Amino acid sequence: MNTIKLRTFTLAVLAAASAPALAQSQTVSMPVPDEASIPKGPMGDAVKRGKALLTDTRKQLPSNVGNGLNCTSCHLNAGTTAYASPWVGLAGAFPEYRSRSGKVISLQERINDCFQRSMNGKPLAFDSSDMNAIMAYMKWLSTGVPTGTNVAGRGFEKIDMSLKPDPVHGKSVYTAQCASCHGAEGQGTKNPQGGYIFPPVWGKDSFNVGAGMARLYTAAAFVKHNMPLGRGGSLSAQDAVDVAAYFTQQPRPDYAARVNDWPRLCENAPFA
Ligand code: HEC
Ligand code: HEC
Structure with missing residues (x-):
């Protein structure tokens, strides 16, 4: 492949990696069902257990979580916040092709991806009652979203990937805008129960190097729209890229299976 072809190919794969299948699917609004609509009986109990x-x-x-996070540390408000990778509509969006895996994967596989990477832990058995409860909650959250469509706000807000990261400036953004909650050493702020009020963003209790949040522009897109908590959208895109360049490069747990990512691309990691 010559350089130009390789570049075009790489960019196409990058677009697919950050916005799953958006090009092919119709976009619909994001209806969040009312809790009162959770049915009574075993199905409703599963939805509540999943949540x-x-x-x-x-x-x-x-036994499945190897760090200090909850799923909703990133998927804000129980997976109902647009541009914080909401779970609304996912029941009809999967199975779906993913470039990171190089194949079509199920929603269960996608959930286990986050258990192994974002939560630095272990997968759930596909037929376990815990997995079924999580699937029941996501199915209920997808009420009214037509199969094969994407909700507006799926994934993250687009970020300009031509912005050049400056991690040195990013450190000063972190100190001024993030450290009050996430700690000067990225260690987070614990609550008396042993969990975190403010989750860690690096170190042993953080997501591992194979997580989506460990990728610079994915982290920048999340931060730009959602952080500082309660003041999302206040950072410039450049500041979001800079602060992401700083915290994604700090020490965090390793992920050995990362070498198998993006099997259809010439290099394993398509972007830093
Ligand atoms: C550290 C942040 C973080 C945590 C914690 C986290 N995730 Fe994710 N999750 C992400 C990111 C980032 C993506 C999108 C990754 C990408 O674009 O490759 C994602 C994507 C997903 C998707 C696919 C969304 C879509 O639109 O296709 C599902 C489902 C999901 N996560 C479930 C979970 C579950 C279940 C947990 C807990 C076991 C969890 N996540 C914990 C960051 C996180
Ligand atoms: C007011 C406190 C506060 C500030 C300031 C703040 N955050 Fe957060 N952040 C949170 C909370 C709380 C969560 C988890 C949300 C939840 O559990 O509902 C979070 C989640 C995160 C996550 C995903 C979970 C994790 O720990 O990896 C990242 C990444 C993150 N914040 C980065 C930042 C960055 C970068 C800044 C500065 C630009 C920032 N935050 C500023 C409170 C804050």
Whole structure:
């Protein structure tokens, strides 16, 4: 492949990696169902159990979580916040092709990806009651979203990937805008129960190097729209890229299976 072809190919794969299948699918609004619509009986109990597992993951699933996070540390407000990778509509979006895996994957596989990477832990068995409860919650969250469509706000806000990162400036953004909650050493702020009020962004209790949040522009897109918490959208895109360049490069748990990522691309990591 010559350089230009390789570059075009790489960019196409990058676009696919950060915005799953958006090009092919119709975009619809993001309806969040009312809690009162959770049915009574075993199905409703599963939906509620699923929500509890996703919001209190570290405590509820200690054998599957290897850090200090809950799923909702990133998927804000129980997976209902647009541009914080919401779970609304995912029941009809998967199975889906993912470039990181190089194949079509199920929603269960995608969930386990986050258990192994974002939570630095272990996968759930596909037929376990815990996995079924998580699937039940995501299915209920997808009420009214037509199969094969994407909700507006799926994934993260687009970020200009031509912005050049400056981690030195990023450190000063971090100190001024993030350290009050996430700690000067990225260690987070603990609560008396042993969990975190403000989760760590690096160190042993953080996501591992194979996580989506460890990728500079993914982290920048999350931060730009959602952080500082309660003041999302206040950072410039450049400041978001700079602060992401700083915190993604700090020490965090390793992920050995990362060498198998992006099997269809010439290099394993398509972007830093
Ligand atoms: C450290 C932040 C973080 C945590 C914690 C986290 N995730 Fe994720 N999750 C992400 C990112 C980032 C993406 C998008 C990754 C990408 O673009 O490659 C994502 C994507 C997903 C998706 C696919 C969304 C879509 O639109 O296709 C699902 C499902 C998901 N996560 C479930 C979970 C579950 C379940 C947990 C807890 C076991 C969890 N996540 C914990 C960061 C996180
Ligand atoms: C007011 C406190 C506060 C400030 C300031 C703040 N955050 Fe957060 N941040 C949070 C909370 C709380 C969560 C988890 C949300 C939840 O559990 O509902 C979070 C989640 C995160 C996450 C995903 C979870 C993790 O720990 O990896 C990242 C990354 C992050 N913040 C980065 C930043 C960056 C970068 C800044 C500065 C630009 C920042 N935050 C400023 C409170 C804050």
